[in-house]
Amino acid sequence: MTKSEINSPKDTQNTLKDRRSFLKKSTLATLSSLLGADIIHAATMPKDYIPVMLQADFDPMKGKSDGMIIRNEKPWNVEPAPHLLNDPITPFASIFIRNNGLIPEDVDAANWTLTIGGESVVKEKTYTLEELKKKFKSYTYQLTLECGGNGRAGFYPPASGNQWEEGAIYCSEWTGVRLKDVLADVGIKSDAVYIGYYGKDKHLNGDPSKVVISRGVPLSKAMQDESLLAWKLNGEDIPLAHGYPLRLVCGGWPASVSGKWLHKLVVRNQVHDGEKMMGDAYRVPKYPVTPGEKVPDEDMKIIESMPVKSIITYPKSGAMFGTSKKLTVQGHAWAGEHEVREMQVTTDFGATWRKCSLKKPVNRLAWQQWSIDLNFPQPGYYEIWAKATDDQGISQPMVIPGWNPKGYLNNACHRIAVKVS
Ligand SMILES: Nc1nc2c(c(=O)[nH]1)N[C@H]1C(S)=C(S)[C@@H](COP(=O)(O)O)O[C@H]1N2
Ligand SMILES: [Mo]
Numbered sequence: 091m092t093k094s095e096i097n098s099p100k101d102t103q104n105t106l107k108d109r110r111s112f113l114k115k116s117t118l119a120t121l122s123s124l125l126g127a128d129i130i131h132a133a134t135m136p137k138d139y140i141p142v143m144l145q146a147d148f149d150p151m152k153g154k155s156d157g158m159i160i161r162n163e164k165p166w167n168v169e170p171a172p173h174l175l176n177d178p179i180t181p182f183a184s185i186f187i188r189n190n191g192l193i194p195e196d197v198d199a200a201n202w203t204l205t206i207g208g209e210s211v212v213k214e215k216t217y218t219l220e221e222l223k224k225k226f227k228s229y230t231y232q233l234t235l236e237c238g239g240n241g242r243a244g245f246y247p248p249a250s251g252n253q254w255e256e257g258a259i260y261c262s263e264w265t266g267v268r269l270k271d272v273l274a275d276v277g278i279k280s281d282a283v284y285i286g287y288y289g290k291d292k293h294l295n296g297d298p299s300k301v302v303i304s305r306g307v308p309l310s311k312a313m314q315d316e317s318l319l320a321w322k323l324n325g326e327d328i329p330l331a332h333g334y335p336l337r338l339v340c341g342g343w344p345a346s347v348s349g350k351w352l353h354k355l356v357v358r359n360q361v362h363d364g365e366k367m368m369g370d371a372y373r374v375p376k377y378p379v380t381p382g383e384k385v386p387d388e389d390m391k392i393i394e395s396m397p398v399k400s401i402i403t404y405p406k407s408g409a410m411f412g413t414s415k416k417l418t419v420q421g422h423a424w425a426g427e428h429e430v431r432e433m434q435v436t437t438d439f440g441a442t443w444r445k446c447s448l449k450k451p452v453n454r455l456a457w458q459q460w461s462i463d464l465n466f467p468q469p470g471y472y473e474i475w476a477k478a479t480d481d482q483g484i485s486q487p488m489v490i491p492g493w494n495p496k497g498y499l500n501n502a503c504h505r506i507a508v509k510v511s
Contacts, residue, residue, distance in 0.1 A: 113140045113144055114138045114140065121141060122471070125143055125471045127470045127471040127511075128469075128470040128471065129141065129470065129471050130438075130466075130468050130470040130471065131437065131438035131441065131472070134438045134439050134441035135439045136439060139439070141471065141473065142407065142473055142507045143407075143408060143507040157170055157174045157184070158170055158174075158184075159171065161254065162252055164192075164294065165189040165191055165294060166187055166189050166193065166331070167186075168186060168187050169186040169254055169255065169256075169258050170184045170185075170186060170257045171406070172256045172257060172401055172402060172407070172504070172506075173403055173404060173405070173406035174257070174403075175257065175259070175403045176403040176404050178232075178261075178422075178457075179232060179261065179262055179324060180260035180261055180262045181262075181324065182262075182323065182324065182329055182332075184260070185262065185332065186237065186257055186258045186259070186260060187331045187332070188237050188252070188258065188345065188346075189291065190291070190302045190303045190366070191291040191292050191293050191302030191303070192292040193291060193331060194289075194291055194292065194351050197290070197330065197334060197335060199327075199335035202219040202335050202336060202353070203216050203217065203218050203353065204216070204217050204219070204222065204319065204336060204354070204355065205354045205355075206272065206273070206276045206354075206355045206356075207354070207355075207357075208285075208286070208355070208356030208357040208358050209356075209358065209359050210279045210281055210282035210283075210357040210359045211277065211279070211282075211357045212276070212277035212278065212279060213276075213277065215275075215276045217272070219321065222267055222272070222319060222321075222336075223267075223321065225275070226267035226268070226271045226275075227267065227268075227271065228266060228267055229265070229266070229267070229268060229315070229318065230263055230264065230265045230322075231264055231316045231318065231341070231453050231454075231455065232261050232263050232264075232451075232452050232453060232455075232457075233261065233264050233316060233318075233339055233340075233341030233342075233455050233456065234260075234341050234342060234396075234424045234456060234457045235259070235260055235261070235262075235348055236259040236260075236344070236345055236396050236399070236424070237254060237258035237259070237344065237345050237346070238344030238345070238346055238372050238396075238498045239251055239252060239254055239258065239496065239497055239498055240254045240256070240257075240258035240500070241254060241255065241258075241497075241499075241500030241501070242254050242496075242497035242498070242500065243255050244490045245381075245490060245493055245497040245500060246490075247381055247382045247493075248497070249496050250496070250497075251496060251497060256401055256504055258345075259399075259401065259424075261424070261456055261457040262324050263323070263324050264318055264320040264322065264339045265318075265320060265321065265323075265325070266318035266319045266320030266321055266322065266337075266339070267318065267319050268315060268317065268318060268319075269285075269312050269313070269318065269319055269338070270312065270313045270315070270317065272319060273312070273313070273357065278309075281359040282309050282357045282358070282359060283309055283359060283361070284306055284308055284357075284360065284361050284362045285306045285309065285312045285356065285357055285358065285362065286304055286305065286306035286358060286362035286367075287305065287306055287338050287347075287349030287352055287354070287364075288301065288304050288349070288352075288353060288354040288355075288356075289302070289303070289333070289349050289350050289352055289353065290351040290353050291350065291351055301364065301365045302365065303346065303349075303364075303365050303366045304349075304362070304364025304365045304366070305347050305362070305364060305365075305366055305367055305372065306347060306356075306364065307343060308394075309357075311347075312340070314340075316453065316454055317338075317339070317340045318338075319336060319337075319339075320336070320337050320338075320339045321336055321337075332350060333349075333350030333351055333352065334351070336351070336352045336353070337349065337352050338352050338355070341455035341456075342395055342396060342424075342426045342427050342455045343393070343394060343396060344372055344393050344396060346366065346372050368387075369387065370385075370390065370495045370496045372392065372393050372496075372498070373390040373391060373392050373393065373496075374390065374391060374393055374492075374494040374496075374498055374499060375389055375390060375391075375492075375494055375495075376389050376391050377389070378492050379492070379493065379494070380493075382493070384495075385494075385495060393498060393499065394426075395426030395427040395428070396424070396425075396426040396499070396501075397425070397484070397491075397499055397501040398424075398425040398426070398428070398478050398479065398480040398485065398486055398501060399423070399424060399425070399478060399486060399501040400421055400422065400423035400430070400460070400476045400477070400478040400486065400503075400504060401421050401422055401423075401476070401504050402419060402420075402474060402504050402506050403420055403421045403422065404419065404420040404421070405417065405419070406506075407506035407507050408507050408508075408509070409508055409509070410508075410509045410510075411466065411508060411510050412510070412511060413466060413467060413468065413510055413511070416463050416465055417463070417464045417465070417466065417508070418461055418462070418463050418464075419435060419446075419461065419462050419463075419474055419476075420459070420460070420461045421459075421460055421461075421476060421504075422457040422458060423448065423457065423460055423476075423478035424456075424458065424478075425478065425480035425481070427455070428480040428481050428482060429451060429480065430478045430479070430480055430481075431479055431480060431483075432445065432478070432479040433445070433446040433448045433460040433477070433478050433479075434446060434476075434477050434479075435462055435474055435475065435476050435477070436475050436477075437464060437466075437472050437473065437474055437475075439475070440488055443477070444462060444464075445462075446460040446462040447460065447462065448460045460476075460478075466508070468510070469510050469511050470509075470510060471507065471508075471509055471510075472507070472508045472509075472510060473505055473508070474508060475488065475503045475504070475505045476503055476504050476505075477503050486501050486503050487502055487503070488502065489502060490502050
């Protein structure tokens with residue numbers, strides 16, 4: 091692991107630990123003076139709890155300039171502060187970028203082709219981008235793409251990789267053809283079980299023969315109506331960083347299955363064994379493990395549908411309000427292949443929860459908007475925690491969920507700070 095792969099080098103980790111234990115031992119009066127305001131629901135605040143505004147990674151300047159936080163420069167990985175994700179359809183400017191290698195510089199869209207091969211096609215076939223657009227009916231869907239490692243920064247001991255906080259998630263509008271229509275045109279054999287993608291990005295070490303990432307999904311996911319070969323994002327050509335000119339898009343699963351700069355698909359008679367399908371990559375233990383534990387390879391499983399989660403996109407954490415002002419809190423909620431059934435918030439550290447109004451998704455696999463009007467009659471420091479529950483009755487945990495070697499699937503409740511004067 092190189093230094094640039096992780097945000098907090100060892101010495102910073104130790105300083106953070108000292109700070110945590112100091113804060114945990116602090117009296118309410120000390121915490122209040124550090125916050126510059128009384129903690130209104132102190133009676134129900136858990137013992138040893140460190141208020142969001144005093145946690146080491148809290149940065150009120152976050153998102154100040156252009157609002158994008160750089161997690162790594164090579165490869166280029168950036169995420170937006172949560173308040174930049176307030177729109178129901180995420181605009182290009184606020185979309186996180188996750189690259190495992192180098193963005194291709196020599197993209198020739200006019201001569202772009204997609205080859206579909208692999209042992210489970212009847213005969214390999216190549217389409218030009220123009221053929222794909224003309225031959226098949228096109229569809230538009232809003233699809234939620236969340237990095238499997240979104241929220242990784244919350245795990246302890248820290249997991250290596252981009253230290254994503256809340257922002258490695260978006261829901262934009264994709265236009266393309268259905269993968270199932272194209273597969274039907276190619277003709278697949280009865281032993282087909284999985285697909286795998288190949289993109290045109292380059293390996294960081296410059297070796298052109300090395301594949302950066304080649305993941306995929308089971309055939310059942312590939313055959314869903316919403317699984318697209320897309321060339322438009324929010325009605326325009328896909329921006330280069332997000333996969334121009336062609337991308338596989340499978341919403342609701344870790345975004346790593348949505349291959350950018352797509353030029354080849356393989357139909358497999360076994361689980362695809364491409365780059366980043368094995369080992370700890372996008373896989374989690376089949377059972378709860380002790381943090382830091384080494385997990386045997388055979389006890390790891392591939393992440394499929396993402397868990398239920400939500401984000402508070404308004405107000406911005408740390409915002410100040412007057413007591414007389416009604417505050418309309420807003421955000422989104424999503425649940426992988428499932429729908430979110432209920433959305434709740436608490437302003438008293440979980441003692442009481444209030445039900446939010448929640449919209450239906452515009453289509454399957456789109457995130458859902460929620461909002462609630464809150465009043466804060468008493469000046470002081472508050473926190474807002476948000477919790478979604480899916481249609482199976484599964485809710486987000488308030489604490490960090492099961493540790494895993496690469497820090498995937500942190501769907502703990504998002505919490506923001508609000509000061510009322
Ligand atoms: N070709 C290619 N596709 C890729 C990746 C990549 O590095 N190369 N990264 C994957 C990962 S891990 C994620 S989270 C998403 C990020 O998509 P975005 O950059 O549009 O946010 O792309 C996926 N598709
Ligand atoms: Mo990712």
